[in-house]
Amino acid sequence: MVKLSKEKLDKVETILDRFPKGQSSLIGALHAIQLEIGYLPEEVQKLVAEKLEIPESTVYGVVTFYNFFRKEPVGKYIITACQGTACHVRGAGSVIEAFEKTLGIKVGHTTPDGKFTLDIARCFGACGLAPVVMVNNDIYGRMSPKKVEEVIAKYRD
Amino acid sequence: MRVRSLDDLKAIAQRALEKLCGRRIRIAVGLATCGIATGAEEVYSAFLKGIESLKRDILLTKVGCIGYCREEPIVNVVIPGKALLLLSRVRPEDASEILKNLIDGDVPREKIVCRVKEWDHLLEKIHYGDGFTDVSLYEDTPFFKHQRKIVLRNAGIINPEDIEEYIAVGGYRSLYKALTEMTPEMVIEEVKRSGLRGRGGAGFPTGLKWEITAKSESDERYIICNADEGDPGAYMNRNEMESDPHSLIEGMIIGGYAIGAKEGIIYVRAEYPLAISRLQIAIEQSRRYGLLGENIFGTDFSFDIRIVKGAGAFVCGEETAMIASIEGETGRPRPRPPFPAEKGLWGKPTNINNVETWCNIPVIVYKGGEWFSKIGTKNNTGTKVFSLVGEVQRVGLVEVPLGTSLKRIVYDIGNGCPDGLKVKAVQIGGPSGGCIPEGLLDIPVDYESLKEVGSIMGSGGMVVMSERTSMVETAAFFVSFTSEESCGKCAPCREGLKQMLNILNKILMGKGSPSDLELLKELSETIKTTSLCGLGQTAPNPVLTTIKYFKEEYEELIKRYD
Numbered sequence: 001m002v003k004l005s006k007e008k009l010d011k012v013e014t015i016l017d018r019f020p021k022g023q024s025s026l027i028g029a030l031h032a033i034q035l036e037i038g039y040l041p042e043e044v045q046k047l048v049a050e051k052l053e054i055p056e057s058t059v060y061g062v063v064t065f066y067n068f069f070r071k072e073p074v075g076k077y078i079i080t081a082c083q084g085t086a087c088h089v090r091g092a093g094s095v096i097e098a099f100e101k102t103l104g105i106k107v108g109h110t111t112p113d114g115k116f117t118l119d120i121a122r123c124f125g126a127c128g129l130a131p132v133v134m135v136n137n138d139i140y141g142r143m144s145p146k147k148v149e150e151v152i153a154k155y156r157d
Numbered sequence: 158m159r160v161r162s163l164d165d166l167k168a169i170a171q172r173a174l175e176k177l178c179g180r181r182i183r184i185a186v187g188l189a190t191c192g193i194a195t196g197a198e199e200v201y202s203a204f205l206k207g208i209e210s211l212k213r214d215i216l217l218t219k220v221g222c223i224g225y226c227r228e229e230p231i232v233n234v235v236i237p238g239k240a241l242l243l244l245s246r247v248r249p250e251d252a253s254e255i256l257k258n259l260i261d262g263d264v265p266r267e268k269i270v271c272r273v274k275e276w277d278h279l280l281e282k283i284h285y286g287d288g289f290t291d292v293s294l295y296e297d298t299p300f301f302k303h304q305r306k307i308v309l310r311n312a313g314i315i316n317p318e319d320i321e322e323y324i325a326v327g328g329y330r331s332l333y334k335a336l337t338e339m340t341p342e343m344v345i346e347e348v349k350r351s352g353l354r355g356r357g358g359a360g361f362p363t364g365l366k367w368e369i370t371a372k373s374e375s376d377e378r379y380i381i382c383n384a385d386e387g388d389p390g391a392y393m394n395r396n397e398m399e400s401d402p403h404s405l406i407e408g409m410i411i412g413g414y415a416i417g418a419k420e421g422i423i424y425v426r427a428e429y430p431l432a433i434s435r436l437q438i439a440i441e442q443s444r445r446y447g448l449l450g451e452n453i454f455g456t457d458f459s460f461d462i463r464i465v466k467g468a469g470a471f472v473c474g475e476e477t478a479m480i481a482s483i484e485g486e487t488g489r490p491r492p493r494p495p496f497p498a499e500k501g502l503w504g505k506p507t508n509i510n511n512v513e514t515w516c517n518i519p520v521i522v523y524k525g526g527e528w529f530s531k532i533g534t535k536n537n538t539g540t541k542v543f544s545l546v547g548e549v550q551r552v553g554l555v556e557v558p559l560g561t562s563l564k565r566i567v568y569d570i571g572n573g574c575p576d577g578l579k580v581k582a583v584q585i586g587g588p589s590g591g592c593i594p595e596g597l598l599d600i601p602v603d604y605e606s607l608k609e610v611g612s613i614m615g616s617g618g619m620v621v622m623s624e625r626t627s628m629v630e631t632a633a634f635f636v637s638f639t640s641e642e643s644c645g646k647c648a649p650c651r652e653g654l655k656q657m658l659n660i661l662n663k664i665l666m667g668k669g670s671p672s673d674l675e676l677l678k679e680l681s682e683t684i685k686t687t688s689l690c691g692l693g694q695t696a697p698n699p700v701l702t703t704i705k706y707f708k709e710e711y712e713e714l715i716k717r718y719d
Contacts, residue, residue: 023485027468031427058486065487065644067469068427084389085584085620086546088634122471122638124428125392127546127618128191128226128553137430141194141229 004044008037012044016051023054026062030069039070067122075110075117077155079103079135081143084123086130091144095131096120098145102152116155159447161455163333166324170281173325177315178285180237182215182259184208186247187231187313189222189399190392190431196249197230203249204232207256215259221400223313224554225300228270231313236262239288240272241314243295264289271298279310280327280523300551303570305532307540308393308516309556312400317435320442323403329448331519335411336456339522344415345371348518350526352538357383357474357511358586358615359691360604366508369498371416373506378418381502381509382409383479384425384432387471388587389638391618393542394512396554398425398432401516402439406462408515410449411522413460416508421460424479426467436464471588471642475690476501476509478644489644490690511616513542534560537603547584547620548574563598567621578623582706586615588635588642589695591702592628611702613695628707629714632700633661639696650693653684657700669715674704 004012015032019025029048034040040048040063049056063069081087081096100106103116110117126132129141133151140151160166177183186192186201201219208215223231228245234255235241242264244255251268258264273295276283295301306312315322323329335344349364370378382405386394398405409421425433440462443449451459465483472478473488480502482488501507517539521529530538537559543566545555550572557566567573567583574580582592585602591612593600600606604614622631640654657680660673681697688694704711 024483026485027482028466031466031468061487062485065470066467069468085588085618085634086390086544088389089547089620089622089626121428122387122469123389123392124190125386125395126191126194127390127392127544129194129229130546130552132194139190139194141191 004037004041009043009047011036012047013051016048019052021051021053023052023058025052026054026059027066030063034069039073041071073110075115077115077135078117078119079133079152080119080121082122082124082126082130082132082134083120084127084130086127087123087132090130092131094145095133095143095148098148099133099152102148116152160329161447163330166329166333169321170325173319173321174283176216176218176319176322177325178235178237178283182237183235184215184217184259185220185233185316186217187222187229187233188219189396191222191226192230193431195229199249200230200232200247200252203252204256207252211256211260213260215256218316219318220314221312221317222396222554224309224396224556225270225551226553227551231270233313234259234264235285236264236288238286240274240292241276241285242272242289242292243270244268245270266292271295271301276314277310278314278326279307279520280330281325283326299572300553300570303561303565304556305540305558306556307520307532308397308404308513308542309400309554310520311404312396315401317400317402318438320403320439320446323401327523328403328519329407331522332407332410332448333454335414335522336454336458341371341415341417344411344522347526348415348521351521351529352526352536353514353517353521353529354537354604355511356513356517356541356616358613360614363510363514366498366510367412367416369496370506370508373499375506377505378416379502379505379507380409380412380416380418380421381479381483381507382421382423382515383474383476383509383511384423384429385467385474385479386426386429386512386616387474388616388618390544390546390584390620391587391616392544393554393617395429395432397512397516397542398429399435402436403443404516404519405436405512406439406443406449408518409462410453410460411518412508412510412515414458418508419460421462422483422502423462423464424467424473424483425464427469433464433466440464470644471638472644472690472692475692478690479509480507487644489646490692492689513617533558534601534603536605541602541614541617543602543617543619545571545619545621548578548623548626549621550575557602559603560601562601563593566602566619567598571621574621574623578625580621581624581626582622582628584620584622584631584699585618586613586698587618588638589613589692589698590615590618591698592622592631592706593702594706611698611705613698628703628710629661629665632703633658633665635699636661636696639692643692647687647689647693649684649687650689650696653680654693654696656680657684657697661700664711664714667714669711671715673715674708674711678704
C-alpha cells in the first residue's frame with residue numbers, strides 16, 4: 001500500500017476540521033477530501049472515522065457504496081466515457097473500445113505513466129450530444145472512434 | 158439590497174429589463190452543459206474579444222439552454238426594437254462576421270433558426286419587436302411549434318446567474334403574493350386545484366402530499382428537492398437547474414411556507430457540477446436580496462436552502478434512500494410506512510418533490526390552479542419536459558402538454574430517425590421504464606396510458622430506437638444497469654436481477670431455451686411484487702415489455718440454438 005505523505009495527511013486533517021463531528025458530515029467530508037487528494041485510501045478512511053468520531057466500518061461502508069468515491073489513486077486525467085442509454089444507442093461501445101485500444105488499458109485502469117485513467121459513467125445528462133466523453137471537467141460531445149486520438153492528444157502534453 | 162415590497166421588485170425589474178431588451182445590442186450565448194460540450198465557451202470568448210476590439214457598447218451575456226440540443230452551440234441576439242433571433246451551430250470563427258452584421262442592424266441569414274417577436278414568460282411578456290420578416294417565426298418552427306413552455310419558460314432567454322433578470326421576467330412575484338396575500342392553507346389549496354402531479358415519475362398529487370406533510374404533528378418539518386436525476390437518457394432537471402435556478406428556489410420557498418418548513422435541501426447528483434455551481438450562485442443572490450433567509454420580504458417567515466451533493470448511487474433517487482444519504486449513511490431505502498411525510502429526515506415530516514415539480518409552483522401560485530388545470534388533460538394537467546434522444550433527428554429537450562401523443566413528439570417534433578431508418582421503439586421512463594413499439598405511438602403521454610402499455614412516466618427520458626437496435630440486447634443493457642445499481646438490501650432485487658441478467662446473456666449468446674421466456678416472466682413478477690423499493694419494483698419493465706412486444710426477437714435468438 002502506498003503511504004500518503006505527511007503533507008497530504010495534514011491537508012486531510014485541515015479539511016476535517018471544517019466539519020462538525022457525526023455521521024451527517026461524512027459524505028460532504030469525503031467529497032472535499034477526494035477533491036483535494038484524488039482518492040480515499042484506507043489511512044484516510046481511518047483518519048475520517050477518528051476525527052468525525054464514527055466507526056471505521058461506517059466510513060468504509062459509505063466509501064464502497066457510492067460509485068463516486070475511489071479507494072485507488074487515479075491518473076492525472078480521468079477519461080470518463082458515458083454509457084447511458086442515449087450514448088449506448090449511438091455507439092458508446094465502439095468509442096470505449098477505441099479508448100481502450102489507444103491507451104492500451106481496460107476500463108477501470110490507469111496507464112503505467114500515471115497519466116490517464118479510463119472509466120465509464122452512467123449518464124452526464126448531455127444526451128443530446130451522445131456519445132459523450134468527459135476528461136476531468138472538459139466534456140466532448142458527438143464522439144466517434146475516429147475522434148478518440150484527437151481528444152487524447154490534447155492531454156498528452 | 159434587501160427587497161421588502163412589490164415596489165422594490167418592480168424597480169429591480171425595470172432596471173434589469175434594460176439588459177434583456179434595452180437600448181444596447183444583446184448577444185447571449187447558450188452556456189449550459191450541452192452548449193459548453195460543443196464549444197460555446199470558445200464562442201463566448203470570441204465574441205468578447207470581438208466586442209473589445211470594436212470598442213462598441215454591446216452586451217454580451219450567458220444564458221442557459223433553449224432545448225434544441227442538435228443545434229448547439231446556440232446564440233441569441235437582440236438588436237434594439239427588432240425580433241430576438243436564435244442562431245445555431247455558431248463557431249468561434251463566426252463571431253466577427255456576426256458582430257459586423259449586428260452593428261449594421263443585420264444578421265447572417267444562414268445562421269438563423271427562427272425569430273421571436275414576443276416571449277411569454279407567463280408572469281411577464283417581453284415584446285422584442287418586428288424585423289427579419291423573411292425569417293420563420295419561433296411558433297412556426299417544427300421543433301418548437303408543438304411545445305408549450307411552463308417549466309422552461311425562462312430557459313435560454315435569461316441569464317441564470319443574474320437574479321435581476323429573473324426578477325425582470327416576473328420572478329419572486331409569486332413568492333410575494335404567497336407571503337402577503339395567502340395563508341399556507343390557501344397555497345396548498347391552489348396547488349391541489351392545479352392538479353399538479355409529481356414530476357419525478359410516480360405522479361402522486363403534489364398538493365395532497367404537501368397537505369399530509371403540513372398536517373403531520375411536529376415542531377419541525379423539512380422539504381427536499383430531488384435533483385438526483387439518475388435515469389440515463391434524462392437530463393431535463395439538469396437543464397432546469399442550469400438555465401433557471403431561481404424558479405426552483407422560488408418554488409421551494411413557497412413550498413416551505415405552505416408546509417411549515419424552515420429548511421430546504423436540494424440533493425443534487427455529483428455528476429452535475431455546473432448545476433451545483435449555478436444553484437450556489439442563485440442561493441447566495443437570493444439571500445443577499447432578502448428573498449431567502451431571515452424574515453423574507455420583511456415578513457416573519459424565515460426559510461433557507463442548502464445543497465447536498467450525491468455521490469453516484471442511482472438508488473438515492475428513491476426518497477427514503479435519499480433521506481438516508483442526506484443523513485450521511487449508505488443510500489439504502491427504508492421500508493414504508495412510515496412515509497417521509499410523517500417520518501422523514503431526522504425522523505421529522507418531510508416533503509420531497511422533483512426539480513420540475515418545484516419549478517411549476519411559482520406559475521401555479523401566480524396564475525392560479527385553475528389556469529394550470531386547463532393545460533393538458535383532465536387527470537394529467539400541465540406540461541412535462543421530455544429529453545428526446547437516441548436515434549432521432551432533432552434531439553433536444555421538449556416541453557409539451559400532458560396528453561400529447563408520442564407520435565407527435567417522435568415524428569412532428571423529433572422528425573423520426575436519421576439516415577432513413579425506421580423507428581422501432583421508444584423507451585420511456587429510464588431503466589425501469591418500458592419499450593413502446595412503433596405501432597403504439599398513437600397513445601397519449603400521460604401517467605395512466607404509459608402504465609397501461611407497461612411503461613412508466615419516470616423522469617421523462619425518451620430514447621428513440623431504430624430498426625437496427627436489438628431489443629433483447631436493450632433489455633439486457635437495462636437489467637445490467639439496475640442489477641449493478643441495486644443497493645443489495647432486499648433479496649428479490651439483488652438476486653433476482655442478477656439471475657435475469659444471466660438468462661438474458663445466455664439468450665444473447667445463442668444458448669437460450671424456449672422455457673427461458675417463461676422463467677424470465679416468472680422472475681419479473683416476483684421481483685415486481687416483492688421488492689422493497691421502486692428500483693426493484695420497476696426494474697423488470699424493460700424485459701416484460703420487450704417480451705410482450707418483440708417476442709419474435711427472443712424467439713429468433715433461441716431458435717438458432719435449437
